[in-house]
Amino acid sequence: MTTDEGNAHSAAQPGVIDRLIHEPARLMLMSYLYVVDGADFLFLMRQTGMTQGNLSSHLSKLEQAGYIDVEKKFVGKKPRTMIRATGEGREAFQEYRQRMESILEESKGE
Amino acid sequence: MSSQPNLKELERRAWRSMHDDGLWELFLGATLLILGVSALVRVESWAIAVHLILSVGIVVSMVMAKRLITVPRMGVVNFGPGRREKHRKTTALLLFSFGLGAALFLAIASGGSISTWFRGNLGLVNLFAGVWALVVFGGMAYWLDHPRLLFAGLVYAAVFSHLLPVGTAMTALVGGTVIIIPGLIMLIRFLRKYPLPTGAEVHDNG
Numbered sequence: 150m151t152t153d154e155g156n157a158h159s160a161a162q163p164g165v166i167d168r169l170i171h172e173p174a175r176l177m178l179m180s181y182l183y184v185v186d187g188a189d190f191l192f193l194m195r196q197t198g199m200t201q202g203n204l205s206s207h208l209s210k211l212e213q214a215g216y217i218d219v220e221k222k223f224v225g226k227k228p229r230t231m232i233r234a235t236g237e238g239r240e241a242f243q244e245y246r247q248r249m250e251s252i253l254e255e256s257k258g259e
Numbered sequence: 260m261s262s263q264p265n266l267k268e269l270e271r272r273a274w275r276s277m278h279d280d281g282l283w284e285l286f287l288g289a290t291l292l293i294l295g296v297s298a299l300v301r302v303e304s305w306a307i308a309v310h311l312i313l314s315v316g317i318v319v320s321m322v323m324a325k326r327l328i329t330v331p332r333m334g335v336v337n338f339g340p341g342r343r344e345k346h347r348k349t350t351a352l353l354l355f356s357f358g359l360g361a362a363l364f365l366a367i368a369s370g371g372s373i374s375t376w377f378r379g380n381l382g383l384v385n386l387f388a389g390v391w392a393l394v395v396f397g398g399m400a401y402w403l404d405h406p407r408l409l410f411a412g413l414v415y416a417a418v419f420s421h422l423l424p425v426g427t428a429m430t431a432l433v434g435g436t437v438i439i440i441p442g443l444i445m446l447i448r449f450l451r452k453y454p455l456p457t458g459a460e461v462h463d464n465g
Binding site: 189229 | 266267269270272273276332333334335336337338339453456
């Protein structure tokens with residue numbers, strides 16, 4: 150697997166790190182979305198310090214993998230993009246954390 | 260791995276960033292200022308009317324300020340059930356506190372034996388009010404994860420206990436100003452740090 154998307158699905162295999170989440174910017178995004186119920190585009194931009202284009206690109210990848218749910222709606226006349234981690238995304242993130250922790254534990258023993 | 264974030268700390272940082280606007284300080288300071296202004300009004304019924312009108316005005320201003328200043332700059336976030344539960348506890352504490360305050364006020368204003376007792380034991384009543392302010396603000400600071408409220412609590416406690424050797428109005432005005440000044444500084448810093456996003460950022464997001 151060479152693409153991030155491909156690696157996301159290969160994460161189910163034992164011992165394989167989910168590279169879609171492993172990328173620092175997306176790890177940060179998934180972390181924020183894991184600890185809150187939902188947030189809009191501007192909130193994520195403020196918290197992560199990413200540019201609009203960068204954030205859009207990473208969110209698209211996470212959405213394609215089914216890790217997040219993007220809902221576009223209007224509040225009055227203003228558009229608002231709400232983003233939530235899906236159940237699959239939460240599981241993947243949890244699994245990623247556990248895997249990384251076990252790798253770090255193993256490396257301490259060496 | 261250094262990039263492995265501490266989730267609890269991350270959530271706390273996100274929560275606090277939504278309250279770095281100084282609006283709580285401005286609200287609490289303005290509430291004390293209103294108390295001071297009302298105390299300056301000689302006729303009691305007018306003092307109550309002024310207090311009520313200004314209090315409603317400050318609550319409406321706080322809600323509007325959150326909507327017009329904080330949300331357009333910081334965005335929208337729905338925090339998890341833990342935060343919602345703490346928010347519910349804070350609301351319950353505040354409602355109970357306001358209810359207790361209103362009951363005490365009515366008891367004093369109604370005349371009769373309760374009023375006589377209160378007027379005869381003002382020192383004790385003031386001390387209780389000061390301690391109660393510390394309890395309420397301590398609870399708020401803990402549940403809202405907002406340590407700066409402890410400072411406001413100390414000022415409120417000092418004002419309610421009449422610790423300063425000046426009249427009620429002056430104590431409240433000084434106390435309110437002491438809380439408002441850091442709030443104003445925080446608001447200015449917040450506005451500089453988080454300018455309004457450009458049209459493209461708002462309209463083409465995601």
